[in-house]
Amino acid sequence: MVLLLQYVQTYAAWSNNVQQIPESFVREFIEASHDVAARGLVRCSSGNMSLRLDSDRMLITTSRSWMEDLSADDVCVCRISDQSAMDEKKPSVEMGFHAGILQARPDINVVLHFQTPCATALASRQIEDVNYFVIPEVPFYIGPVARVGYSQPGSEILAKAVTDAMGAHDMVTIANHGQVTAANNFAHAIQKASFFELACEIIVHGSGELAPLPCEAAQHLLDLRGKTERRNI
Numbered sequence: 015m016v017l018l019l020q021y022v023q024t025y026a027a028w029s030n031n032v033q034q035i036p037e038s039f040v041r042e043f044i045e046a047s048h049d050v051a052a053r054g055l056v057r058c059s060s061g062n063m064s065l066r067l068d069s070d071r072m073l074i075t076t077s078r079s080w081m082e083d084l085s086a087d088d089v090c091v092c093r094i095s096d097q098s099a100m101d102e103k104k105p106s107v108e109m110g111f112h113a114g115i116l117q118a119r120p121d122i123n124v125v126l127h128f129q130t131p132c133a134t135a136l137a138s139r140q141i142e143d144v145n146y147f148v149i150p151e152v153p154f155y156i157g158p159v160a161r162v163g164y165s166q167p168g169s170e171i172l173a174k175a176v177t178d179a180m181g182a183h184d185m186v187t188i189a190n191h192g193q194v195t196a197a198n199n200f201a202h203a204i205q206k207a208s209f210f211e212l213a214c215e216i217i218v219h220g221s222g223e224l225a226p227l228p229c230e231a232a233q234h235l236l237d238l239r240g241k242t243e244r245r246n247i
Contacts, residue, residue, distance in 0.1 A: 035067060035091060043073050044084050046124075046200035051082035055128040055207050060192070062106035065200075066116050066123040070094050074112055077104040110173025115180045115196055122196040124203040129192035132214035137161070137187040145226040148216050151209040153227070153235035155202075156185045156195070159210075164189040185210055 043065050050056055050063065061081055064074040072094050075081060079088035090103040097113045099105055106112070112125045136144050146152050146159050160179040165172035176194055179186045185206060186194045193210065197203035217224060226232070 035071075035073075039065070039067065039073065040086055040089055042200070043089055044086065046204070047075065047081040047084040049200075050126065050128065050204060050207075051080070053204065053208055055126075055130055055204070055211070056081050057129070060129040062108050062112070062127045063203075064106075064112040064116065064125045066094070067091075071100070072113065072116055074105045074109060077106055079106075107168030108173070110168070110170060111176035111180070111194065114173055114177030115194075118177055118181055119196065121198065123198050124200055125194065125196045126203045126207055127192060127194050128207050130207070130211040130214070132218045133187065133193050133211050134191070135218055136214050137193070138190045144217065146210070146213050146217070147227045147232045148220070148224060149209070149213050150227065150231075150235055152213045153232045154239050155209055156206050157236060157239055158183060160186045162186060162188055164191060167191065 043063075047063055050061065055061065059078045059080050062075045062079075063081065064072050066072055070093055072092050074090050074092055075084065076088045076090045087103075090105040091100040092098060092105050092109065092113065093100060094113045094116050097105075097109050106127075108127055112127075115122060115125050142161055144159075146156075152159075160183040162172075162175040162179050165175060172188070176186055176188065180194065180196060184196055188194065193207070195203055195206045195210070197206060227235075
């Protein structure tokens with residue numbers, strides 16, 4: 015009888031946690047996922063995204079879901095603190111760094127893992143010190159870009175590496191894998207991903223003849239970015 019009572023109480027708490035999520039949050043999450051796919055930032059099941067709901071709950075795409083046709087069935091509710099699912103769905107294999115970033119960065123509400131052709135091509139090169147400051151949008155909207163080495167998708171090693179790198183960056187490239195960016199809302203996350211792929215496309219097509227922004231110009235934009243961030247806090 016005691017075990018049955020505990021089960022009922024646990025189920026009731028789980029049910030209330032899930033039911034308390036406004037439908038508008040799920041709808042906005044789905045619309046943003048469709049937008050990410052429509053812009054070519056992900057293909058098939060290559061990407062995933064998360065949204066902070068409150069201090070310890072998040073929405074995240076389910077394992078192997080396609081963002082282009084995401085539905086409510088493909089959205090999982092999880093705890094940020096211990097990465098546990100609060101419904102019967104299986105979250106993305108990259109839950110580790112999504113929860114890690116949201117826990118480490120209270121200024122962040124959206125984490126997007128995307129995989130665009132040119133950005134991933136540069137991430138797959140042996141050269142690690144790529145200068146992405148070829149257009150003003152990168153230093154102003156994204157800032158310095160971090161890079162982590164390849165680890166198996168979904169591994170604790172990868173989750174820790176990405177989480178640590180995102181502690182001081184808003185964009186991380188993963189060797190032979192893809193990119194991770196974060197922002198305070200969907201629009202800003204998508205904007206960062208889109209501008210980053212644009213810069214990478216310019217670098218790839220420009221080959222060795224491309225000149226990045228002058229150092230002083232890039233630093234000026236970085237300084238403006240810092241001031242803008244402080245006003246938005």
